Amino acid sequence: MTPTAPPAPPKATLLTPFTYSLFRAIWIAGLVSNVGTWMQNVAGVWLVTTLTTSALLVAMMQAATSLPSFLLSMPAGAMADMVDRRKLLLFTQGFMAVVAAILGTLTLMGQISAYGVLGFTFLLGMGAALNAPIWQAVTNELVPRQALSFAITLNGVSNNIARAIGPAIGGAIIAYYSAGWVFVLNGVSFLGTWAVVYFWKREHTLTSGPAENFLGALRAGLRYVQYSPAIYGVLVRTFAFSFGAAALWGLVSVVVARKLHLSSGHYGVMLSWLGAGAVTGAFLMGRAGERLNFNQRVLLGVLMFGVTNLSLALITQIYILYAVMFLSGIAWLMVMTSFSTTVQLSVPKWVQARVISVYMLVFQAGLSLGSLVWGELADHLTLEISLLIAAGWMLASALLAIPFPMRSAEGLNLDPAEHWPDPETEGHIDPDDGPVVIMIEYRVEPADWPAFRTAAEQLKRLRLRDGALRAGVFADVAHPTRLTEFYYVATWGEHQRQHHRFTKEDQAVEAQVRRLHSGPEAPRVSHFVAFPNTSNVEPATPMQTLESQR
Structure with missing residues (x-):
């Protein structure tokens, strides 16, 4: 009797994550905090708009929010x-609540200026920059x-x-009371998130291989992005989009x-309306996912934002702009x-937060630089011309879909292979x-x-x-069919970490190489560690120090 195969797990839907209680609790806490943040954004921008006549200072509110991410995203990741x-989240949420x-x-006391609002917004941006990579990585x-x-x-x-609701609430509080009360309520919203995270009993994650130091971890994250074409392409398109948006x-x-x-209301x-459009878009994503791939979704979104900038420049009817904002959402x-x-x-767990932090850094860098450029153009030219140029940028950036297409990553198996x-x-x-030098010797026929x-x-x-600093393949001049792959790693500990970083998806690439090996035995692997106190080891001290020791 043939055993029956186990039933396939039910297909995930938009509501599937809510069946996990911890995700549900953190999502609700995050929603409350996000409402407070958007109330804060409206109050801060409007307060600066009323305290100064400079369009550049108003535009710098976006830069004050985004610039900290440019400075702190990588360290946070x-x-x-x-x-x-969990401990990092407790710190960031508490810090933002105090700020x-x-x-x-200070606002309620009438002791705040436009530059003061910018300064405190920058501090909140610092907290958000430290918080964001952690928050996104926690979802996994x-x-x-x-x-x-x-x-x-x-x-x-x-x-x-x-x-959708935060700006309306914030605008109403500003109109009837004061922007200061908006800031206070935002602080309270951070405390709610802090409480949920405090009661989260996070499972301890076991790490494989020697522990990394801080600078080594930063270098590993940047190196991973540098040699991952799929990630690199996403970053290029992210910057182009955020700069125009x-x-x-x-x-x-x-x-x-x-x-x-018109008024702050x-x-x-x-x-x-923009937020309402985004919420509506979430429920359309299921059908869009069956008909449009990521590349097509991004392309449509970029073109729509080009139309948005064009509409803000040319249209004066507020109700038409409401509809445009809805579609933009x-x-x-x-x-x-x-x-x-x-x-x-597209990335394994060991480097996930670092790659997310690079992505967020690029995104926020685009927003920060774009805010300064479009604000400066609005001050020196006109508001309309600045928006028209931004629309042209966005439409031209759609061409990036050709050299940097988005690739599906849903089928990747990024679990550690642990096969070495x-x-x-x-x-x-x-x-x-x-x-450390690792050499792998193959026998490969000329036809292969x-x-x-x-x-x-x-x-x-x-x-x-x-983790390798150099890598390559050399042929034996006496026996050309004997090919040796080598790669050069800074330390023995870094090589041990390499063993745990190699994924099951990577095994397919390694298998392609090994299938072409024609020797009677498996490829020979040799490890060499630099012999100490010899001239073939590059000195670790600066040349000036060596000269002084002679």
């Missing part, structure tokens, strides 16, 4: 991969991989529900106040979830000993050289991505 993420409370108190611990794309979409929904975020309040001569409603969610999902599904046996050693080798060269080049990229 490294810390999130090295230490307890928001002080800003609110709350739901299984098959539900991750929906969890990321729901995180976007949370932010956009907040964008910054015109909307940086200048929409100026459009409402200076061009349309209308500004809040404009952002609410749908486009925003499509683009941002496509970027974020591709990044998170520990090398045989005579005695103890300190993890800091090095450099073209295929071997192609496969070895792919394997070389993986070696460099996972």
Whole structure:
């Protein structure tokens, strides 16, 4: 009797992540915090708009929010991969609660200036920059991989529900009371998130291989991005999109106040329509996912934002602009979830927060630089011309879909392969000993050289991505069929970490190389550690120090 196969797990849907109680609790806490953040954004931008006549200072509010991410995203990502993420979240949420409370108190006392608002916004941006990579990486611990794309979409929904109702609430509080009360309420919202994270009993994650130091972790994250073409392509398109989209975020309040001569309430409603569009877009993503791939979703979103900037420049009817903002919200969610999902599904857990931090750094760098450029153009030319140029940039950036297409990552198996046996050693080798050279000897017939060269080049990229400083393939001049792959690693500990970084997806590349080996035995692997106090080891001290010792 043939045993029946176990039933396939039910297909994940948009609501699947909510079946996991921990994700549900953190999502609700995040929603409350996001509402407070969007109330804060509206209050801060509007307060600066009323305290100064400079469009550049108003646009710099976006830069004050985004610039800290440019400065702190990478350190935050490294810390999130090295230490307890729960403790980091408790620190960042508490820090932002204190900053928001002080800003609110000073505003209610009438002791705040435009530059003061910018300064406190920068401090809040620092807290958000430290918090964001951790928050996104934590999602992977709350739901299984098959539900991750929906969890990321729901995180976007949370932010956009907040964008839909937060600005309206914030605008109403500003109109009837004071921006200071908005800042105080934002501080309270951070305390709610702090409490949920405090009661989270996070499972301890076991690490494989020697522990990394902080600078080494930073270098590993950057190296992984450098040698991952799929990630690199996402980053290029992310910067192009965020740079052009910054015109909307940086200048929409100026459009409402200076061009349309409307109140803060209308500004809040404009952002609410954008948020409502994004929430609607989340429920359209299921059908879009069956018909449109990530590349097509991003392309449509980029084109829509070009139309948005064009509309803000040319249209004066507020109700038409509401409709444009609604469509822009749908486009925003499509683009941002496509970027974020591709990044998170394309990297293994050991480097996830660091790659996310690079992605967020590039995104925020585009927003910061774009805000400054579009604000400066609005001051020196006109508001309309600045928006028209931004529209042209966005439409031209759509061409990046040709050289940098988005690739699906849902089927990748990024679990550690753990298939390399520990090398045989005579005695103890300190993890800091090095450099280390690894040589793998193959026998390859001349007819297979073209295929071997192609496969070895792919394997070389993986070696460099996972920690090698140099890599290559050499042929024996006396026996050309004997080919030796080598790669050079800084320390023995870094090579041990390489063993644990190699994924099951990478095994397919390694298998292509090994299939072309024609020798009677398996490829021979040799490990060499630099012999100390010899001239073949590069000195670790500067040349000036060596000269002084002579």
